[in-house]
Amino acid sequence: xxxxxxxxxxxxxxxxxxxxxxxxxxxxxxxxxxxxxxxxxxxxxxxxxxxxxxxxxxxxxxxxxxxxxxxxxxxxxxxxxxxxxxxxxxxxxxxxxxxxxxxxxxxxxxxxxxxxxxxxxxxxxxxxxxxxxxxxxxxxxxxxxxxxxxxxxxxxxxxxxxxxxxxxxxxxxxxxxxxxxxxxxxxxxxxxxxxxxxxxxxxxxxxxxxxxxxxxxxxxxxxxxxxxxxxxxxxxxxxxxxxxxxxxxxxxxxxxxxxxxxxxxxxxxxxxxxxxxxxxxxxxxxxxxxxxxxxxxxxxxxxxxxxxxxxxxxxxxxxxxxxxxxxxxxxxxxxxxxxxxxxxxxxxxxxxxxxxxxxxxxxxxxxxxxxxxxxxxxxxxxxxxxxxxxxxxxxxxxxxxxxxxxxxxxxxxxxxxxxxxxxxxxxxxxxxxxxxxxxxxxxxxxxxxxxxx
Amino acid sequence: xxxxxxxxxxxxxxxxxxxxxxxxxxxxxxxxxxxxxxxxxxxxxxxxxxxxxxxxxxxxxxxxxxxxxxxxxxxxxxxxxxxxxxxxxxxxxxxxxxxxxxxxxxxxxxxxxxxxxxxxxxxxxxxxxxxxxxxxxxxxxxxxxxxxxxxxxxxxxxxxxxxxxxxxxxxxxxxxxxxxxxxxxxxxxxxxxxxxxxxxxxxxxxxxxxxxxxxxxxxxxxxxxxxxxxxxxxxxxxxxxxxxxxxxxxxxxxxxxxxxxxxxxxxxxxxxxxxxxxxxx
Numbered sequence: 070x071x072x073x074x075x076x077x078x079x080x081x082x083x084x085x086x087x088x089x090x091x092x093x094x095x096x097x098x099x100x101x102x103x104x105x106x107x108x109x110x111x112x113x114x115x116x117x118x119x120x121x122x123x124x125x126x127x128x129x130x131x132x133x134x135x136x137x138x139x140x141x142x143x144x145x146x147x148x149x150x151x152x153x154x155x156x157x158x159x160x161x162x163x164x165x166x167x168x169x170x171x172x173x174x175x176x177x178x179x180x181x182x183x184x185x186x187x188x189x190x191x192x193x194x195x196x197x198x199x200x201x202x203x204x205x206x207x208x209x210x211x212x213x214x215x216x217x218x219x220x221x222x223x224x225x226x227x228x229x230x231x232x233x234x235x236x237x238x239x240x241x242x243x244x245x246x247x248x249x250x251x252x253x254x255x256x257x258x259x260x261x262x263x264x265x266x267x268x269x270x271x272x273x274x275x276x277x278x279x280x281x282x283x284x285x286x287x288x289x290x291x292x293x294x295x296x297x298x299x300x301x302x303x304x305x306x307x308x309x310x311x312x313x314x315x316x317x318x319x320x321x322x323x324x325x326x327x328x329x330x331x332x333x334x335x336x337x338x339x340x341x342x343x344x345x346x347x348x349x350x351x352x353x354x355x356x357x358x359x360x361x362x363x364x365x366x367x368x369x370x371x372x373x374x375x376x377x378x379x380x381x382x383x384x385x386x387x388x389x390x391x392x393x394x395x396x397x398x399x400x401x402x403x404x405x406x407x408x409x410x411x412x413x414x415x416x417x418x419x420x421x422x423x424x425x426x427x428x429x430x431x432x433x434x435x436x437x438x439x440x441x442x443x444x445x446x447x448x449x450x451x452x453x454x455x456x457x458x459x460x461x462x463x464x465x466x467x468x469x470x471x472x473x474x475x476x477x478x479x480x481x482x483x484x485x486x487x488x489x490x491x492x493x494x495x496x497x498x499x500x501x502x503x504x505x506x507x508x509x510x511x512x513x514x515x516x517x518x519x520x521x522x
Numbered sequence: 523x524x525x526x527x528x529x530x531x532x533x534x535x536x537x538x539x540x541x542x543x544x545x546x547x548x549x550x551x552x553x554x555x556x557x558x559x560x561x562x563x564x565x566x567x568x569x570x571x572x573x574x575x576x577x578x579x580x581x582x583x584x585x586x587x588x589x590x591x592x593x594x595x596x597x598x599x600x601x602x603x604x605x606x607x608x609x610x611x612x613x614x615x616x617x618x619x620x621x622x623x624x625x626x627x628x629x630x631x632x633x634x635x636x637x638x639x640x641x642x643x644x645x646x647x648x649x650x651x652x653x654x655x656x657x658x659x660x661x662x663x664x665x666x667x668x669x670x671x672x673x674x675x676x677x678x679x680x681x682x683x684x685x686x687x688x689x690x691x692x693x694x695x696x697x698x699x700x701x702x703x704x705x706x707x708x709x710x711x712x713x714x715x716x717x718x719x720x721x722x723x724x725x726x727x728x729x730x731x732x733x734x735x736x737x738x739x740x741x742x743x744x745x746x747x748x749x750x751x752x753x754x755x756x757x758x759x760x761x762x763x764x765x766x767x768x769x770x771x772x773x774x775x776x777x778x779x780x781x782x783x784x785x786x787x788x789x790x791x792x793x794x795x796x797x798x799x800x801x802x803x
Contacts (some may be wrong), residue, residue: 230740232559232566232606240742269608271740275545296742300754307747307754307773309780316743324565324737330791333565333590334737335784409776458741458759 070175075389079359082244082327085386086150086175091129094179098127101171104163109173112161114504117141119158119173126176134180142503143216143259144209146185146251149178151242152500153380185254195262198222200517203286205272205459208236209499210491211292212259213506214513219262221514226286227264230271233323236294238499240323241315243353245360246383249322273462278487288486288513291474292506295492297454301345305403306449308411310337314346314354314450321357339446342366343414345400346450347377352384354448355392366392367442371399371419371432378497397421401439403447414442455493463487471495479512480505486520488513524558524607527580529600533662535587536630537596538572544579546571546609552637553615553731553763556581557739559606560594567591568736568758571610572633581607584633584662590788597796611739612762615729617641621703624696625671626689626717627653628709632663634731635708639670642706648672650696654689654713658682690716702726707766711775718766728766732757734777749773 071087072078078085089097101123109119118137125134138145154160154174162170200223204211207229215225233239235252260266270276281289298313300306317336320326324334342358344351347370355368368387370377373396377384388394397419404413418438422431455472467475467483474489476482482489490505528540546556555568567589573582587593595604615638623642627635632653639649651671655661656679668674675692676684685692689709696702697720705728707717714730721728734746734757741759748757749770755761 230608231738232608240738269606270545271608271611274610275549275608277549296740298742298744300744300747302754307749307777309777313744316737316745319737319743325563329784330788332563333788335565335781335788337781408779409773456741 070172072386075386075391078245079356079390080362082360084248085245086178088182089175089179094126094176095129097172098123098176100164100169101127102163108161108163109158109171112157112159113141114157114498114500115141115507117158117177122180123171123173123176126180131180131183134176135184138177138180141507143213144255144503145177146181147209147238147247147255148500148503149174149176149181150247150251153498155381157500195220196222197224197263199224201226201286202288202290202513203228203272203281204290204292206236206292206294206491206493207234207266208292208294208491208502209238210294210502210506210509211236211290212255213503214290214292214490214510215264215506216259216262217507217510218513219259219264221510223514223517225264227266228270228272228276229266229268230275231323232268234266234268236292237296240319241350241353243318243322243357245356246353271458273459278463278484282486287517288488290506290509290513291459291482291487291489291493292491292502293456293459293493294502295453296456297472298449299451299454300449301400301451303400303402305405305411308403308405308409310339310411310445311403311447311449314344314350314448315453317354317448318350318357321361327361336361337446338362339444340364341444342446342448343369343442343444344448344450345369346452347372347374347379348450348452349379349383350453351448351450352379352387352392354450356387356390358446358448359390359392363446367395367444368392369395369398369400369414369416369442371397372430373397373421376429395442399434404441411444411447414444414447415439416442453492460493479515480509481512481516486516488516523603523605526598526600526602526604527578532584533586534659535596536584536660536662537587538582538584538633539595540575540580540582541604541607542579543581543607543609546581546607547574547576547579550574550581550610551614552617552641553634554610554612555739555762556583556607556609557611557736558583558595558604558608560591560598561605564594564605565591566606566737566739568611568733568739568762570634570731571637573637581609584630586630589785590792593789593792593796608739611758613760615641615706615763617645619646621647622650622701623647624650624652624693624702624705626693626705626707626709626713627651627667628689628707628713629655629660630662631707631709631713631731632667635706636663636666636670638706638708639667643670650702651675652677652689652692652696653684654678654692654709655683656680688716689713690720693717694720697721697724697726704729705766706730711771711778714766715769715771715775718769718771722767729763730766730769731762732764732769732774733762734774735780748777 122137326336491502746757
């Protein structure tokens with residue numbers, strides 16, 4: 070996929086990948102071998118008929134390709150951009166053996182982007198059954214579940230606690246990976262199908278689950294995500310200009326603080342930024358710091374680069390843009406100045422040993438390897454726990470020791486009629502959350518058929 | 523969009539608004555807060571819920587003009603709308619019978635103290651209130667506080683109302699004189715910290731309501747993290763009330779200074795665009 074020059078793109082928030090032009094798309098689509106028993110499909114969490122949509126593209130028919138995509142995936146424009154394809158469909162592509170996997174994600178994006186202006190919702194006639202369902206959380210899982218239920222004829226209302234919908238797609242994933250107009254377009258399509266999205270409503274506090282049932286909702290899907298940031302529990306972690314990745318990204322993505330003071334929310338524009346972590350969020354934070362004007366951005370990770378959970382593409386992009394990867398390194402403490410603003414991190418080198426029971430290499434600190442990295446801002450991207458508030462406020466809702474809501478095979482929680490999916494149940498990717506949303510939608514329909522109508 | 527139904531000026535640059543938000547009014551309890559955003563380019567700020575009107579679906583907020591957002595909020599008139607208004611957030615105040623409660627209010631902290639003591643009084647506590655401010659004009663909610671208290675003392679730094687001095691002077695006198703079961707202190711950080719220093723020595727349980735910088739207000743970002751007994755807590759979801767004697771006050775004070783320079787830029791910009799309202803009556 071053609072990309073913008075790293076030296077230019079690292080100074081703005083515009084999209085990194087330009088998208089195929091028609092000739093590039095055709096060339097790529099024609100590389101697909103149209104396997105009789107396609108393995109790529111098994112690698113797709115939602116089971117898109119990949120060879121089929123690519124075939125339509127190879128005939129230069131993105132509209133028909135989109136029909137195939139939409140059968141299994143409501144948001145191809147989003148997934149084409151942010152799915153970890155190298156671990157999913159593209160990993161199983163028969164051409165991957167020669168390291169020449171078809172770029173399925175890029176093709177998916179082409180199909181979506183080139184049919185975006187076409188309004189598919191008007192052609193869809195849905196007979197409404199009038200049964201109301203409440204979805205809690207407007208992230209990938211909630212929107213997918215809600216979208217599927219809409220198409221089944223249900224009356225779907227989505228509740229969102231923030232002032233804008235989209236969940237992690239809104240506040241977490243930066244503009245340069247997923248432009249917000251793509252998300253807005255998808256939300257607009259869902260609204261045209263009849264989805265009601267109610268913002269500024271924190272279920273559990275503004276309204277309770279009980280009140281929702283009392284208002285006439287027949288089933289509820291909890292998709293409140295994993296938004297509770299993990300802190301490293303080392304000295305100095307509350308010094309000023311040490312941010313969780315969530316805070317840093319919410320300021321920039323949701324609150325537009327990069328445009329302060331035109332927007333009211335402030336952000337610190339660091340000179341020497343350090344991001345700690347090795348996931349996609351760490352890459353997003355590092356590249357965002359760069360775009361805010363940092364001269365140097367270091368990314369500290371305790372394992373090796375190949376062990377980073379971040380997508381390969383994001384790692385490559387980050388390095389191209391000049392992010393300095395400091396691997397096998399772990400922070401020991403943060404050091405502040407007299408006003409309690411961070412000025413340095415004391416780090417320790419790590420040694421990677423044998424693979425242990427967890428399937429990862431055993432890590433040990435190298436004694437005496439401590440050294441100082443100077444910095445004026447640290448972003449902690451150490452992972453997230455499920456949002457604990459709603460579960461803690463609902464009597465009888467069972468959660469496990471990690472804070473995930475416990476569900477049965479059909480995504481029903483310990484409370485009858487209350488289902489849950491996405492990161493609040495477990496999982497790590499947007500597409501995984503979508504898969505759960507789809508499965509839950511089917512389960513909710515089954516439940517309602519048996520129990521209410 | 524949330525309509526401003528009534529506006530009352532209760533002190534210099536201190537206003538009381540009633541906002542139409544029936545869902546919040548229905549579930550709000552003493553000690554909780556809302557997050558609001560004035561318009562599409564606005565920041566999210568937390569404000570204490572100072573009361574509700576259940577029949578009319580109104581939520582009362584009392585605020586002082588200190589930053590850009592509160593200045594902008596103050597520039598709105600009755601009938602205008604606030605873009606976003608979300609809550610009630612945080613744990614409600616634990617309401618039970620303690621015996622004798624001393625409530626210490628500093629400045630606009632009086633708004634929250636008032637809703638807290640109303641509840642505490644309704645379950646049979648004896649309420650002694652100390653209301654302090656810099657000067658007479660900043661003593662707000664005088665009559666309302668008096669009505670909810672068994673006895674009340676006022677202090678001003680300059681002696682223009684009540685006793686000259688600080689709330690802590692009055693507090694010391696009371697706790698030296700009689701047995702106090704619990705203290706609620708809500709006001710500026712410096713005041714809450716000073717109260718905590720006194721009550722720690724006397725071993726009296728003291729609850730404070732903390733006001734660190736917040737962003738989403740829903741437990742997602744950790745901007746409002748405070749250290750309570752060597753453990754990180756999020757004021758938005760674990761608080762906002764905490765045991766004063768377990769709070770790392772130095773840290774809280776330093777974290778409130780995080781964006782001091784940028785806040786000043788925002789205020790200057792706002793004033794430049796709005797014109798100066800200093801002398802408007």
